[in-house]
Amino acid sequence: MRNRSGTENTDIKPTSGNWSWWPSWRPTSMSLLKIAEAKILACIQSNVWSRFVTLTNQNKIWTLKVTNKTACKPADKVSQTPLVMVHGFGGGVGLWIRNLDALSHSRPVYAVDLLGFGRSSRPSFPSDASLAEEQFVSSIEQWRESLGLEHMILLGHSLGGYLATSYTIQYPERVSHLILVDAWGFPERPQPQSQGSGSQGSEVKRVSPPRWLKAVASVFSLFNPLAVIRAAGPWGPGLVNRFRPDFKRKFEDIFDDDTMTQYIYHCNAQSPSGEVGFKAMSESFGWAKRPMVQRVNLLPPTMPVTMLYGALSWVDSSTGNRVAEIRGKSPTSVILIEDASHHVYADQPDEFNRVVQNICNTVD
Secondary structure, eight states: OBOTTSOBOOOOOOOOOTTTTSOTTSOOOHHHHHHHHHHHHTTOOSEEEEEEEEOTTSOEEEEEEEEOGGGGSTTOOOOSSOEEEEOOTTOOGGGGTTTHHHHTSSSOEEEEOOTTSTTSOOOOOOSSHHHHHHHHHHHHHHHHHHHTOOOEEEEEETHHHHHHHHHHHHOGGGEEEEEEESOSSOSOOOOOOOTTOOOOSSOOOOOOOOHHHHHHHHHHTTSOTTHHHHHTGGGHHHHHHHHOHHHHHHTTTTOSSSHHHHHHHHHHSSOOSHHHHHHHHEEETTEESSOGGGTGGGSOTTOOEEEEEETTOSSOTHHHHHHHHHHTTSOEEEEEETTOOSOHHHHSHHHHHHHHHHHHTTOO
């Protein structure tokens, strides 16, 4: 298959051999993931450039570059600082289908499959939390170097928000604005109260995690987070449909079939790699071993940070206020998007696109 720039893309084989013995009746492959993704990306109206970007260690990052079709006209003012979008756990570039056209109106937009996820290479990850995090962050920096990007507006969702923050701490000169969308891994895990201790202050509102998250958490301590999808074999796609019907609903006005849940299945039924790295960084599904709230003080005081949350999300938005407190007078905004759950960009795409576009307009 050729992309719209005429460059032919070839599939890469997973480099993690942990699941190479798994029975062939698991109905997935990188080729099927490629087909599912192509159906989604065919909906993009803008110009799309897509290819694998090779890192110094020969791993490859699957990359989309989306630009507005009118950008080639001399009279059009197109900002040079690109927006780089990093998906969350178990995701891929296809999940940004509601956002890529709108956000590429005035600047290039890059979307990547994180190392170990989607169509990117799937290498082994260390079991040490800091080393696993560094492997993710190093891959982002090598990707940037390969493309020659001097600066970027960096947007990360969920796990992508955690990694985007870690990247910005290490390479602040490369980031013009950090946008965190329902970021995972920021708060410290609360300690259980001792018996008889009274409640101090106001009670914190807790949002019950969704059913699929509880199911994943129940097997998390023994297996990789998405092992159940692979273990289900030919029943895996049905399992995704059962536990993640919301993905079909979020995109039902674009696709009237199982396109999005098929995409999610094929993203996550491959050999585990990125999820091994994620598990290394987690002490349970909802908490990071190295909470980012302990490190946000390392961001440069002048670094603009915007934290977006879905009002209906299981991620606690009060962490954003805590980050703003820690950063003091540094530019930090916390925005709550109504009627949106964890996948803010898909639940309320128009409002999400408007907010992100307004942020981008502050950067040349």
